[in-house]
Amino acid sequence: MTNLSLLPCLALALLGAQAAPETKPTARIQIDLSAPSKPVSPNLYGIFLEEINHAFDGGLYGELVQNRSFEEGVPPPGMTMIPKPDGTFKMELASLPAGVPKAKWEMPWPWNGNSVWDPKRALIGWSLHNAGGSTGTMQLTEANPMNAASSRSLELTVQKPGVALHNSGYWGIAVKASSAYALRYFVRPGTFRGTIRTELVAESGQVLSSAVSAAVTPGTVWREVMGSLKASATDPKAQLRLRFEGTGTLQLDWVSLFPPTWKSQPNGLRPDLAQYLAGLQPSFIRFPGGCYVEGLSWEMAPDWRKTLGQPTERPGMWGYWQYRSSDGFGFHEYLQLCETLKADALYVAFAGMTVHPENNWPLEKIDPVVQQTLDAIEYAIGPTTSKWGALRAKRGHPKPFPLKYVEIGNEHPPALYGDYYAVFRKAIKAKYPQIQVVMSMFWSGLNQPAINRVGDANIDIVDEHAYRGSGWARSSFDYFDRYPRKGWGIYMGEYAHNQRADFSAALDDSLFLMMMERNGDLVKMASYAPLLANVNKRDWGVNLIEFDSSRSFAHASYYVQKLFRENHPDRSVKTVVTTRPPPDPKAPLMAGKVGLGSWDTSVEFKELRVYDGAGALVHSDNFVDLSAFEAPQSGAWSVKNGVLQQTDQRTSPAMLLLKRPLTTGKLTVKARRVDGREGFLLFFNAENRERFLFGNYGANGNEFSAIQERGVPDDCAFRGGRSTPGGMEKGRWYELSLVFTENRAELFLDGKKVSDARMERLPSFFATAGLRQKESTVIVKATNYSAQPQETELVIEGAMVGEGSGRHAIYQASALSDDNSLEHPTKLVPRETVFPVAGNRIKLTLPAYSVSVVRVPVRGLPSP
Ligand code: AHR
Numbered sequence: 123m124t125n126l127s128l129l130p131c132l133a134l135a136l137l138g139a140q141a142a143p144e145t146k147p148t149a150r151i152q153i154d155l156s157a158p159s160k161p162v163s164p165n166l167y168g169i170f171l172e173e174i175n176h177a178f179d180g181g182l183y184g185e186l187v188q189n190r191s192f193e194e195g196v197p198p199p200g201m202t203m204i205p206k207p208d209g210t211f212k213m214e215l216a217s218l219p220a221g222v223p224k225a226k227w228e229m230p231w232p233w234n235g236n237s238v239w240d241p242k243r244a245l246i247g248w249s250l251h252n253a254g255g256s257t258g259t260m261q262l263t264e265a266n267p268m269n270a271a272s273s274r275s276l277e278l279t280v281q282k283p284g285v286a287l288h289n290s291g292y293w294g295i296a297v298k299a300s301s302a303y304a305l306r307y308f309v310r311p312g313t314f315r316g317t318i319r320t321e322l323v324a325e326s327g328q329v330l331s332s333a334v335s336a337a338v339t340p341g342t343v344w345r346e347v348m349g350s351l352k353a354s355a356t357d358p359k360a361q362l363r364l365r366f367e368g369t370g371t372l373q374l375d376w377v378s379l380f381p382p383t384w385k386s387q388p389n390g391l392r393p394d395l396a397q398y399l400a401g402l403q404p405s406f407i408r409f410p411g412g413c414y415v416e417g418l419s420w421e422m423a424p425d426w427r428k429t430l431g432q433p434t435e436r437p438g439m440w441g442y443w444q445y446r447s448s449d450g451f452g453f454h455e456y457l458q459l460c461e462t463l464k465a466d467a468l469y470v471a472f473a474g475m476t477v478h479p480e481n482n483w484p485l486e487k488i489d490p491v492v493q494q495t496l497d498a499i500e501y502a503i504g505p506t507t508s509k510w511g512a513l514r515a516k517r518g519h520p521k522p523f524p525l526k527y528v529e530i531g532n533e534h535p536p537a538l539y540g541d542y543y544a545v546f547r548k549a550i551k552a553k554y555p556q557i558q559v560v561m562s563m564f565w566s567g568l569n570q571p572a573i574n575r576v577g578d579a580n581i582d583i584v585d586e587h588a589y590r591g592s593g594w595a596r597s598s599f600d601y602f603d604r605y606p607r608k609g610w611g612i613y614m615g616e617y618a619h620n621q622r623a624d625f626s627a628a629l630d631d632s633l634f635l636m637m638m639e640r641n642g643d644l645v646k647m648a649s650y651a652p653l654l655a656n657v658n659k660r661d662w663g664v665n666l667i668e669f670d671s672s673r674s675f676a677h678a679s680y681y682v683q684k685l686f687r688e689n690h691p692d693r694s695v696k697t698v699v700t701t702r703p704p705p706d707p708k709a710p711l712m713a714g715k716v717g718l719g720s721w722d723t724s725v726e727f728k729e730l731r732v733y734d735g736a737g738a739l740v741h742s743d744n745f746v747d748l749s750a751f752e753a754p755q756s757g758a759w760s761v762k763n764g765v766l767q768q769t770d771q772r773t774s775p776a777m778l779l780l781k782r783p784l785t786t787g788k789l790t791v792k793a794r795r796v797d798g799r800e801g802f803l804l805f806f807n808a809e810n811r812e813r814f815l816f817g818n819y820g821a822n823g824n825e826f827s828a829i830q831e832r833g834v835p836d837d838c839a840f841r842g843g844r845s846t847p848g849g850m851e852k853g854r855w856y857e858l859s860l861v862f863t864e865n866r867a868e869l870f871l872d873g874k875k876v877s878d879a880r881m882e883r884l885p886s887f888f889a890t891a892g893l894r895q896k897e898s899t900v901i902v903k904a905t906n907y908s909a910q911p912q913e914t915e916l917v918i919e920g921a922m923v924g925e926g927s928g929r930h931a932i933y934q935a936s937a938l939s940d941d942n943s944l945e946h947p948t949k950l951v952p953r954e955t956v957f958p959v960a961g962n963r964i965k966l967t968l969p970a971y972s973v974s975v976v977r978v979p980v981r982g983l984p985s986p
Contacts, residue, residue: 200216268308416475611645767796
């Protein structure tokens with residue numbers, strides 16, 4: 123190892139990526155009220171609800187007993203179970219349409235990932251305790267069902283009295299001292315004679331409530347038991363216990379426990395979670411999915427008709443997100459929630475298309491599926507003289523519900539979707555011309571082939587989804603400005619910064635909202651996704667509102683939405699933002715640590731050479747020792763005969779970084795793959811195992827080579843990463859090299875370029891402005907990503923800004939990684955200050971890492 127020159131210090135080289143501005147940052151937001159303005163959609167802010175992450179069962183829906191009707195183990199219709207070595211099963215379609223090879227059904231995540239079946243789930247929530255000499259057994263039975271909806275019940279045989287049946291709820295039953303819990307269950311006594319005593323208990327068995335006792339004598343008729351359990355203590359992890367004092371064999375079904383619910387509605391909602399929804403004042407609610415609507419097969423797609431009637435008469439269904447939905451919160455309840463929240467309903471109908479395009483309902487036989495949708499509309503808004511309208515009236519709601527939109531399916535990629543959509547749209551418009559039909563797009567962007575097939579004139583509004591990573595919003599602030607206008611509107615039905623659940627996500631989402639507000643002629647509606655998640659079973663990484671059995675919190679993004687909703691302008695006005703100092707185009711963005719590594723692969727390296735940006739050799743390593751390197755971040759590294767070896771094949775990634783950082787320069791090294799799944803890694807702009815750029819030779823199971831990123835500095839966006847197909851052979855020495863300048867990198871293999879990429883510095887300050895005409899108020903929204911406060915001047919032109927006071931709502935964090943949590947649910951909430959206004963130039967300080975909403979009263983507004 124020879125160290126040819128030493129750079130003065132690490133800090134200097136890292137300066138490029140983390141540069142601190144030399145002068146105090148200032149911004150100017152110039153608002154011209156006399157320039158033409160655009161309407162902001164009055165329905166922009168809505169919500170999307172789906173049974174994912176136990177959003178309903180074990181969440182918003184108040185029921186505390188998990189698997190209350192013992193149906194969790196009922197296999198989804200149309201599926202065959204293929205046993206797996208771990209005791210679980212893989213679900214496959216019982217039969218595929220003629221001519222479709224089985225392999226066609228094998229699709230990557232998320233489709234097939236959701237087809238795992240665990241037979242242990244059948245009794246999830248329930249356990250039997252033989253204590254104090256009692257003996258008993260339990261099993262599921264299909265005999266003597268309680269009603270047509272219930273295919274299973276629990277058969278319990280008590281040989282010696284005292285057997286206790288526990289339900290642990292959804293990761294605990296939260297009980298509060300002095301609250302009363304509504305108990306209801308059904309029993310078929312069979313041969314049992316004795317008493318069933320029901321109580322709330324702690325895990326230790328300590329009794330936490332009053333008891334409900336039911337005397338039972340042998341019989342063959344199902345009987346209902348109801349009562350109230352008053353809690354004597356608070357416990358987030360209590361259990362429901364049914365103790366059987368007697369002997370014999372009985373059947374139990376539909377064991378239910380409800381806490382006090384939101385607005386005291388029967389079969390209602392968990393109050394804290396419902397309150398979060400109400401806080402967003404949604405102008406519409408999209409339901410019930412998402413992928414949930416599609417099903418893995420058409421046979422298991424949801425049918426809204428099965429969610430009507432008494433909750434005891436709803437069979438429930440196996441949901442796309444790998445658990446059963448009780449459907450206790452069904453179609454009627456969704457509509458009722460819309461009404462309560464004064465929101466329009468947006469019902470997503472099963473389109474006859476599933477997540478497996480090979481398993482669609484044949485288009486030529488689609489009529490019954492279309493009819494199912496027409497019936498749903500009739501139930502919601504049809505006259506009480508109609509079949510379904512009459513049923514609605516019978517349920518106590520003769521008035522129509524506020525159903526305004528019907529979406530056809532969810533995220534179906536091919537052009538073929540256009541054909542399905544067209545049939546539904548025609549049928550809906552013929553009968554209900556007032557309904558806006560929403561055309562679903564895929565995960566991101568437009569499904570242009572489907573749009574082409576139906577033609578722009580046959581589209582009211584398209585539902586585009588946007589799950590975006592860090593940096594996207596900052597580099598795509600003009601996304602909607604550039605969007606082609608085709609006469610139809612856009613609904614961003616699922617959007618979210620989807621990479622990090624923290625304040626940086628909230629800042630990105632604030633930009634997304636600004637982008638939509640200022641394009642009100644195009645973007646009509648938007649809803650964040652997913653909204654709710656039980657922390658004990660997250661199906662999705664980034665969610666808005668999270669909870670366990672007793673606690674809940676909303677991520678920072680929630681408060682941004684709330685703030686924007688509360689300050690919803692009706693027109694967006696011309697706004698010009700200038701910041702000082704301007705970004706330095708020469709500041710290096712690729713600088714940082716460099717190093718060697720591999721991904722689940724044992725590799726060898728030799729003859730490492732490192733050159734600086736001027737081409738001078740600054741480090742040459744023939745691997746006598748590892749003194750030039752930091753302690754490995756990961757992997758098993760050693761040197762032998764001038765060769766550096768990494769032998770750990772289970773580390774992703776193994777990482778060894780040079781002590782000496784590099785601002786711009788070149789790395790060359792020889793590398794050989796010994797064994798394992800992939801090839802070699804050359805790191806640059808690396809901080810640690812969480813944040814780095816890398817040349818990846820043999821990426822993705824040894825398929826291609828490319829420059830990739832795992833987290834970039836906060837103020838940068840990574841672009842490119844063009845890839846070249848091909849894997850790394852075992853045992854062959856390759857020549858690798860990586861060149862990087864201030865903002866570009868190139869990767870070479872045996873002298874040939876295989877990839878390039880660039881890094882872009884992102885703006886740190888964004889602002890838009892709007893107007894609330896009736897209130898004569900200018901509303902300015904500004905987001906500051908910088909670690910520095912931004913001294914800001916608002917300049918309002920085209921109207922009078924008299925003397926008075928303005929309001930400045932500030933939502934701020936001490937770091938981009940900051941957020942609320944279960945432990946600290948209101949750590950970050952917006953606060954408001956009042957400031958004096960005298961004239962059209964207003965000076966404000968917008969704090970570091972903050973979103974601001976500023977309201978300024980004006981007079982003499984030009985008419986729109
Ligand atoms: O919001 C979570 C899921 O993301 C939805 O079910 C689906 O529509 C999307 O892919």
